[in-house]
Every structure is written in structure tokens, then in C-alpha cells.
Amino acid sequence: MAEYPGGWLERGGREPATDLDLVVLLLNSFDLLADPPDRLTDLRWFSEVLTEVGHDEIARSLRPSDLNDVRELREALRAVFEARSAEQAVATLNPMLRDAPAIPQLVEGGGGLTLRVSPEARGLAALEARLPAAxxxxxxxxxxxxxxxxxxxxxxxxxxxxxxxxxRRYCCAPCNDRAAARLYRERRRAS
Ligand SMILES: [Zn+2]
Incomplete structure (x- = not known):
């Protein structure tokens, strides 16, 4: 199983990951505690993760030539996480929604209607539309x-x-534990 911190595992990992989970999974394809830290030097790791979290339909349509665009999507989404203000986040996300294009569509099923963004898109087009929208x-x-x-x-x-x-301050339990151990050592040293 691929290693990745993210909300999907915290919820038990049984349902397919939401588009918001996919945002976190894509961002954490760069993980300084992983070896190597950047798992997006090709699309193998990310495709494997997409399949594991229930999104084979996206993974199957990704092409090796999509790598640069997936990396650009990751950088833009990270800029939103690092935005210091709502204005900064809006200035990054709105152009992404326009360019994708992220189009809301009504989808029938499960006894009702749901509003989903670009449900027919696959591969890179699905990622570029759905992740910024989520x-x-x-x-x-x-x-x-x-x-x-x-x-x-x-x-x-x-x-x-x-x-x-x-x-919340930490991405996952091991990071929480590492921070707690560091604090404990610092307190012992101080006393
Ligand atoms: Zn962490």
C-alpha cells in the first residue's frame, strides 16, 4: 500500500475518497518524511493511490505526458493552503475554476439528484476541474x-x-507523536 497522510484514512478508508480528500492526497505527494520526498517525478505513485482510494476512473485516463500539469495543479492548490487571506485564496482558485472548466452538472442516481462538478471528465481534466471546485x-x-x-x-x-x-496542528498521528516527544525532551532538558 502506498504511504500517505490524509483525511481519507482517518475516516476508515472504506468509501471512495472525496474530491477534497484527493486535494490533500495530491498535495501530500510531496512529503519531506517520505523517501524520496517528491513522489510526483512520474505518475506511478499518484495513479496507484488514486486506484486505492476508489478512483480508478481517473487513474486509468492519466497519461505520462500529464505529469507537468499535475505538478502545476499541486503547486496551485498548495498556494491556496498557504494563502494568508481569503483574497489570496480567491485570486488563486477562481482562475483555476474558469480555466478547467469546472462545470456543475445535475446527476441522477441513488434516489435523487446530486450536483457534481464535471462528472464526465476523466484523467487530468477531472483532476483540474474537480479538485479546485472541491x-x-x-x-x-x-x-x-x-x-x-x-x-x-x-x-x-x-x-x-x-x-x-x-x-488541529499536525497532519497525522506519527507527526503528533514526534512533536509530543520533542516537547517532552525540551521540558526535561529545561528542568
Ligand atoms: Zn506531518
């Missing part, structure tokens, strides 16, 4: 304070903060 929808609901990057150096992995008081 992040935009999250920002509209929750604001920019719910996006975080890990506070346990050297890790800089991204996460979505679902805690009630926006108190």
Missing part, C-alpha cells in the same frame, strides 16, 4: 482557517481541520 466549496462553507500544514518539522504535509475549535 476546495472552493470547502472555503465557501468553512473559510480559509480550516486548511492547515503540519507543524511538526520537517513535515509540511497538508490537512483539512475538522476539529470544533480549529485546533
Amino acid at each position: 476546495l472552493a466549496s470547502h472555503l465557501a462553507d468553512q473559510g480559509v482557517s480550516r486548511l492547515g500544514t503540519c507543524a511538526s518539522p520537517p513535515c509540511e504535509c497538508a490537512f483539512i481541520d475538522h476539529t470544533r475549535g480549529s485546533t
